[in-house]
Each structure stands twice: as C-alpha cells, then as structure tokens.
Amino acid sequence: MSEALHPVVVEVNGRRREAHVPARLSLVDWLRDELRLTGTHVGCEHGICGACSVMLDGEPVRSCLMYAVQANGHRITTVEGLAKPDGSLSALQDAFCETHGLQCGYCTSGMLIAAQDLLNRIPDPTEEQIRDAIGGNLCRCTGYQQIVEAVRLAAERMKE
Amino acid sequence: MLQLERPDTLPLCRTRGFLALSYGLTPGPPLKSAPFEYARAASLAEACDLLARYGGDSKVLAGGQSLVPMMAMRLVRPAFLVDINEIDELKFVVIETDFCRIGACTRQMTIERNDWLGARVPLLRQALAWVGHAQTRNRGTVGGSLAHADPSAELPLAARVLGAKMTLRSSKGARTLDAEQFFTGPMSTLVRPDECLEEIHWPVWNGNRTGSAFTEIAIRHGDFAMVAAAAQVALDSSDRCTRAAFGLGGASGTPLAFPEIAVRLVGTKLEDKAIDAAADDAAAETDPGSDLHATKEYRRHLARVLAARALREARDRAVRQ
Numbered sequence: 448m449s450e451a452l453h454p455v456v457v458e459v460n461g462r463r464r465e466a467h468v469p470a471r472l473s474l475v476d477w478l479r480d481e482l483r484l485t486g487t488h489v490g491c492e493h494g495i496c497g498a499c500s501v502m503l504d505g506e507p508v509r510s511c512l513m514y515a516v517q518a519n520g521h522r523i524t525t526v527e528g529l530a531k532p533d534g535s536l537s538a539l540q541d542a543f544c545e546t547h548g549l550q551c552g553y554c555t556s557g558m559l560i561a562a563q564d565l566l567n568r569i570p571d572p573t574e575e576q577i578r579d580a581i582g583g584n585l586c587r588c589t590g591y592q593q594i595v596e597a598v599r600l601a602a603e604r605m606k607e
Numbered sequence: 608m609l610q611l612e613r614p615d616t617l618p619l620c621r622t623r624g625f626l627a628l629s630y631g632l633t634p635g636p637p638l639k640s641a642p643f644e645y646a647r648a649a650s651l652a653e654a655c656d657l658l659a660r661y662g663g664d665s666k667v668l669a670g671g672q673s674l675v676p677m678m679a680m681r682l683v684r685p686a687f688l689v690d691i692n693e694i695d696e697l698k699f700v701v702i703e704t705d706f707c708r709i710g711a712c713t714r715q716m717t718i719e720r721n722d723w724l725g726a727r728v729p730l731l732r733q734a735l736a737w738v739g740h741a742q743t744r745n746r747g748t749v750g751g752s753l754a755h756a757d758p759s760a761e762l763p764l765a766a767r768v769l770g771a772k773m774t775l776r777s778s779k780g781a782r783t784l785d786a787e788q789f790f791t792g793p794m795s796t797l798v799r800p801d802e803c804l805e806e807i808h809w810p811v812w813n814g815n816r817t818g819s820a821f822t823e824i825a826i827r828h829g830d831f832a833m834v835a836a837a838a839q840v841a842l843d844s845s846d847r848c849t850r851a852a853f854g855l856g857g858a859s860g861t862p863l864a865f866p867e868i869a870v871r872l873v874g875t876k877l878e879d880k881a882i883d884a885a886a887d888d889a890a891a892e893t894d895p896g897s898d899l900h901a902t903k904e905y906r907r908h909l910a911r912v913l914a915a916r917a918l919r920e921a922r923d924r925a926v927r928q
Contacts, residue, residue: 469642471678473639480637494676508743508745514671561741582741583741
C-alpha cells in the first residue's frame with residue numbers, strides 16, 4: 448500500500464520549496480534527505496538533544512518533533528540560512544570558530560540556532576541567559592564553556 | 608566497495624540508506640512513525656467532526672512535544688492524526704477579573720512571555736520555567752501538556768493546585784471539568800476520543816498580598832521532575848494566612864492537591880512549624896513509585912522537603928507585597 452502524499456509549500460532559508468510528503472516524514476528528514484540541507488543534524492530523534500534545532504517562523508524548534516507536512520505555509524531557517532548571503536560566516540559562526548566552540552561539530556548547528564535566537568531577542572545576554580538558551584542542546588565535547596564564550600564574543604562584536 | 612548506481616537519488620547515510628542497500632531494500636526517506644492518516648483541521652468544528660468520525664483510532668496533534676517522540680518510538684500508533692496547530696480560535700489569552708482563559712493550542716512560550724498573565728496567575732509562569740527548553744516551549748501547548756497528563760509534568764500540577772477548569776468540545780457540545788476530575792491516572796484523563804480540549808480557566812486570586820512558588824528536583828533542568836511542588840497563599844495585613852493551596856507532582860499517578868491540609872494553614876502566620884507539619888501530612892498521602900533514578904522513600908522525602916520549600920517561598924513572596 449502506498450501512503451498518501453500531502454502537498455507542502457514551505458519557505459526554507461528565503462526560498463520557496465514545494466513537495467509532496469508522506470504525513471509521517473519528519474521535518475528534519477525532509478530538510479536533510481530531500482532538500483539536502485544537511486547542516487541540520489539528526490541526533491536522538493526524540494526531542495532530547497537539540498541537534499536538529501531550526502527556526503520556525505523565527506522561533507527555534509526541534510525539527511525531529513514536527514512532521515514536514517506541518518511546516519506547510521511556514522518559514523523555516525536552518526543553519527545554512529544563518530550565513531550572510533555571500534556565503535561568509537555570521538558574527539556568531541565566526542565567534543564559534545575563534546573560541547573553539549566546537550570540536551566534533553555534531554551539536555553545532557543546533558547550538559547556533561539556539562544562540563542566534565537568544566541574540567535576536569537579547570542583544571547583550573548575561574552568562575545565565577546564555578546557559579539557559581543553550582540548555583536544550585547537548586554537547587559531548589566542549590564542556591559548554593567555549594560555547595558560552597562564543598556567544599558572549601558574538602554579542603560584544605554585534606554591539607560594535 | 609559499494610557501488611552506487613544512482614548516487615544523486617540515494618538518501619544519505621542513515622539506516623534507510625546504506626543499510627537498506629545492503630539488505631536489498633528499496634532506499635527511501637527514513638520514516639520513524641508507523642503510518643497514519645493526517646488531517647489539518649482549519650477550525651475547532653472541523654477538528655470535532657474528524658474526531659467524531661475516527662474516534663478511538665484518532666489522536667489530536669497539538670504541539671507534538673510528547674506525542675511525536677512516542678510515535679517515533681512506536682509506543683503509540685494512532686491511525687489518524689487531527690492536527691490542531693493551524694486553528695487560530697484555539698490560540699488566545701483573555702484576562703478577566705476572577706480568572707484567565709487560555710486557548711488550548713496557545714504555545715507555552717506565549718504564556719511565559721505574557722506579563723499580564725504573569726501578574727494575574729504568577730504560578731503559571733513559575734511552573735513554565737521548569738518545563739523543557741526554549742525549543743520545546745516554542746512548540747508545546749498549554750492544552751497539550753494537560754491532555755497528555757504526565758503525572759510529573761508541571762502544568763497539570765499548576766492546574767490542580769489552582770483548581771483550573773477545562774472545557775472540552777465535541778460535535779455534540781461542550782462540557783467543563785475541574786482539574787480534580789480531569790486527571791484520572793498516569794497519561795489518562797476524562798477526555799473522550801471524540802473530544803478536543805478547547806480552553807482552560809485559571810482562577811485569579813485577587814487579594815493584593817498573594818504569593819506563589821513552584822519548585823522541583825529533576826536529574827537535569829528541563830527533564831521531567833522526580834518530584835515537583837507548587838503553592839499559593841494569600842495573607843491579610845497582619846501576615847495571617849487567609850487562603851492556601853499546594854500540591855505535589857511526580858508523587859502519585861496524578862498530580863495531587865491537598866485542600867484539607869491547606870485549610871489548616873488558614874489563620875496561622877505560616878510559621879515554619881505549621882508549614883513543616885502540612886508538608887509532612889501531604890507527603891504521607893503520596894504514593895510515589897520506585898525506578899532507576901529514585902526509590903519510593905527518596906521521592907516521599909523529596910515530597911516533604913519540596914512542599915515545605917514551595918510554601919515558604921510563596922509565603923515570603925506574599926509577605927514582601
């Protein structure tokens with residue numbers, strides 16, 4: 448039995464994407480396997496690790512806990528959408544490189560989405576606010592310290 | 608060396624990719640949940656019609672922060688999902704004199720950021736501070752958490768302590784249940800398969816010396832509570848308690864409230880001794896389970912300590928007003 452396919456129209460990183468998806472295809476699998484936006488990572492696949500974080504209408508959500516069909520009519524920003532239009536890195540991404548805010552890189556795209564949301568809302572966050580903002584994202588390499596430093600550095604640079 | 612015939616159409620390296628190839632299966636996008644039929648309801652009436660038609664095989668999909676992982680692990684396999692996320696009439700906050708009305712599909716983050724609501728029903732914001740993470744609260748809904756009825760979840764406990772009322776809608780009409788009746792056991796409520804939670808009434812305590820507090824112990828912040836406690840008290844001008852409510856989550860199959868014990872606090876000045884006695888009595892009424900993380904005895908110990916802590920914090924906030 449072939450499953451019913453549902454039409455979806457989603458704006459992904461500013462570009463209109465259309466597809467027909469089975470209802471049970473998760474948003475992250477659609478982004479990665481069909482749109483080939485592999486910057487968003489799949490970690491635990493049940494909403495614990497935060498690796499799959501993307502922005503839905505500007506707010507970070509876990510893309511493993513949404514079906515692609517639910518993104519219909521919405522706006523998605525993945526980590527690929529954080530870089531500047533010419534492809535150069537954003538202030539936050541640069542700061543992650545400089546402070547060694549990543550080692551294996553698996554959590555990085557989710558961390559960037561969570562931290563970018565924080566900086567969009569609170570341009571000059573306290574350390575507690577930074578730690579709270581990335582509280583839903585697991586990192587098994589850095590011990591989080593350099594990630595917190597990266598967000599702080601980015602905040603300082605963006606003030607200038 | 609594995610030869611890929613059509614590399615541009617193959618999925619990337621997850622189980623349905625290379626593994627599928629080596630087992631001779633047709634590669635395709637990975638699908639975690641069992642198949643289901645899906646309908647995006649445009650209105651509450653349409654959602655009710657769909658639920659009436661598919662009844663026990665259907666499930667309401669709100670924020671999906673609990674249902675989707677359960678479906679991914681195939682712990683639940685609904686045949687039909689009724690998606691209520693696009694129903695605008697289920698997303699609202701109305702602040703009235705004696706209560707606040709919140710639409711069932713209002714996002715938790717919307718509630719957390721609503722300062723008016725924070726002032727009128729402070730316990731709600733205090734409870735949300737313990738719920739998941741920003742990414743889950745952006746999507747998770749107030750009604751979804753209540754209807755899911757995890758015994759250690761924060762919003763059901765807040766609803767129980769404040770005596771919130773839930774309005775349920777079906778194609779046959781609406782009915783309203785008190786939180787006390789609503790929760791019947793772990794992950795179970797009186798919501799019938801053809802009903803959809805429509806709105807929640809949260810009572811407002813109008814006295815000007817009211818304080819509330821929410822606290823819990825979890826393995827990590829944002830995890831489900833091992834035990835959670837919530838309290839709200841009102842004082843008169845001489846610091847005497849005029850009204851008190853408190854409860855415990857994670858300590859039984861449903862969130863618990865203790866109105867008979869709380870009423871004994873009325874008339875006292877909420878001295879530590881009175882609070883400790885109330886917390887002792889409440890802990891004695893709990894029936895926690897044992898698991899990998901904590902024994903029954905430890906959870907009962909937490910129940911006592913946290914109930915007292917919540918009551919003290921609530922008192923201190925009321926005294927400062």
